[in-house]
Amino acid sequence: MDFVFLAVLLTVFLSLLSACHRNHNHAEETWKRALLASQRSELSAGYEEFLQVDPQSPQGILARARLVKAKQHYERAIELLATNQPGAKEELVAGKALAPLPPRMNLPLARLLREKNNFYLAAQFYRSYVRHFPREAETAVVQKELADVETELWALSEGEAEASKSIWSPELLALLGIGLLLFLSLLAVPFLYIRYRRDRSLEQWLEQFPELQPAILYLIGTLRHELLKHRIFATRQLLKELSFPNSPASASQTQFLKQRLYGGTPLQVLWKEHLHQFSRVLRTERSLPAQDPNFAQADAAISALVRLESQIEKPKPDTYRRLVEAEGVLREFDRNMARLLRNTQRTQIGLPLFSEATHAVRNEFRAAQVPLDELLIVPPTERIAVSAYRIDLLLVLKNLIRNALFAVEKTPAPRRIAIDVVSVLLETGEELVKLRVHDTCPGSIPLNPPDADGHTFARQRGLDLVRMTLRVYGGTLLQEEGLPGFSKCVVAQLFRIQDETDIPSASVPD
Numbered sequence: 472m473d474f475v476f477l478a479v480l481l482t483v484f485l486s487l488l489s490a491c492h493r494n495h496n497h498a499e500e501t502w503k504r505a506l507l508a509s510q511r512s513e514l515s516a517g518y519e520e521f522l523q524v525d526p527q528s529p530q531g532i533l534a535r536a537r538l539v540k541a542k543q544h545y546e547r548a549i550e551l552l553a554t555n556q557p558g559a560k561e562e563l564v565a566g567k568a569l570a571p572l573p574p575r576m577n578l579p580l581a582r583l584l585r586e587k588n589n590f591y592l593a594a595q596f597y598r599s600y601v602r603h604f605p606r607e608a609e610t611a612v613v614q615k616e617l618a619d620v621e622t623e624l625w626a627l628s629e630g631e632a633e634a635s636k637s638i639w640s641p642e643l644l645a646l647l648g649i650g651l652l653l654f655l656s657l658l659a660v661p662f663l664y665i666r667y668r669r670d671r672s673l674e675q676w677l678e679q680f681p682e683l684q685p686a687i688l689y690l691i692g693t694l695r696h697e698l699l700k701h702r703i704f705a706t707r708q709l710l711k712e713l714s715f716p717n718s719p720a721s722a723s724q725t726q727f728l729k730q731r732l733y734g735g736t737p738l739q740v741l742w743k744e745h746l747h748q749f750s751r752v753l754r755t756e757r758s759l760p761a762q763d764p765n766f767a768q769a770d771a772a773i774s775a776l777v778r779l780e781s782q783i784e785k786p787k788p789d790t791y792r793r794l795v796e797a798e799g800v801l802r803e804f805d806r807n808m809a810r811l812l813r814n815t816q817r818t819q820i821g822l823p824l825f826s827e828a829t830h831a832v833r834n835e836f837r838a839a840q841v842p843l844d845e846l847l848i849v850p851p852t853e854r855i856a857v858s859a860y861r862i863d864l865l866l867v868l869k870n871l872i873r874n875a876l877f878a879v880e881k882t883p884a885p886r887r888i889a890i891d892v893v894s895v896l897l898e899t900g901e902e903l904v905k906l907r908v909h910d911t912c913p914g915s916i917p918l919n920p921p922d923a924d925g926h927t928f929a930r931q932r933g934l935d936l937v938r939m940t941l942r943v944y945g946g947t948l949l950q951e952e953g954l955p956g957f958s959k960c961v962v963a964q965l966f967r968i969q970d971e972t973d974i975p976s977a978s979v980p981d
Contacts, residue, residue, distance in 0.1 A: 498528035514572035541570035574603035828868035849891035
């Protein structure tokens with residue numbers, strides 16, 4: 472009897488264990504589908520999939536926590552839009568990075584954007600709302616508002632078209648049209664195609680969208696480490712030896728070459744996986760080989776290696792030579808990627824950087840209200856660069872400039888701010904670069920206040936962000952005496968790059 476009872480108990484336990492395992496796998500798969508769905512550009516994309524994850528599972532708990540946190544960012548964005556304050560776009564981006572927008576929030580966003588005459592974005596949010604709630608009573612009203620917005624868009628496009636047509640006579644338009652057609656047929660099409668490919672290179676992506684730099688450079692490092700260094704380049708010495716005439720490969724050499732170069736995940740599959748990750752981060756449907764000449768050459772070299780796999784066992788006379796040529800193309804590609812990594816992580820300190828930071832802050836709604844008697848920018852007289860992303864240095868400078876503005880706001884005139892940079896030689900031979908923001912507010916800024924009121928707390932959050940950013944690059948935040956005529960300066964301190972010869976010339980001020 473005891474044996475039967477134990478057998479039944481064991482069967483029940485195993486059934487429960489199997490059910491838990493199935494539930495875990497189901498939750499994991501549902502979570503993966505939710506994350507994939509949320510990658511689409513629409514802010515609400517993936518919201519239903521997030522809710523479908525089992526709320527009792529670890530994935531479901533994480534999904535709901537992210538929905539709650541993301542909703543706070545979306546509500547903040549609506550608040551900023553309603554009060555004409557800057558930062559709404561940043562809040563939407565922060566929310567999207569966590570979880571999708573609740574579909575019902577599309578409607579207040581659409582109406583706010585319509586009030587601000589941003590009909591294009593308003594129409595997108597209206598359409599998203601209608602897609603999610605096609606049969607609700609309010610949808611009829613929303614569809615009427617959407618129709619009005621689309622009418623406005625149509626009127627704007629028609630007005631622009633009429634304005635452009637009014638300055639041209641029909642005869643002149645006909646002559647220009649014939650000439651333009653001939654020109655395009657002979658020259659423009661190939662030129663535009665080449666220009667399009669060049670402008671969509673990875674280097675251009677990094678320059679135009681600096682916020683993508685950390686993710687893209689991580690992908691470059693992964694590609695170089697996993698595919699190039701440890702798989703393809705590991706065969707370099709052997710390939711060079713075998714490429715000489717009268718150097719037949721031994722059985723062990725052939726086996727090593729085959730296992731190292733073609734063992735495991737197929738070479739073409741691994742390459743395509745890396746390319747897919749780049750396209751996913753860039754949010755483009757076109758692969759990099761179709762846009763970037765460096766990647767196009769690397770793609771051709773990978774294809775050549777794949778085609779030569781069948782010849783490894785019984786090589787033809789030029790098999791090893793072609794393998795060496797393909798490896799050489801990939802080595803040049805690796806050098807170009809290394810240069811891109813090195814140059815992107817280096818930023819020139821000078822007038823363009825200071826001007827961009829000050830203009831960005833002074834265009835903010837709150838900062839624009841601060842009366843300022845002087846904003847002095849003192850660019851360096853020599854070439855100075857640090858190993859940091861430009862977008863991170865802009866974040867640091869903007870926070871320091873913003874804090875200086877708010878510090879002098881309540882002080883008597885003249886209210887003055889100055890920005891400069893100095894370098895200090897250490898005993899070790901290294902040089903410190905000090906980005907300094909001076910102001911005329913007497914007293915010091917509490918860099919680590921134990922208690923703070925609301926205004927000071929907001930300033931402290933900015934300084935904490937600056938401190939964390941500098942820490943990534945081995946830098947520090949401190950306070951020193953200001954220039955003559957200024958009360959103090961807050962200093963962002965970083966190490967100077969010693970070898971600056973390969974910094975892109977585009978980053979050097981005129």
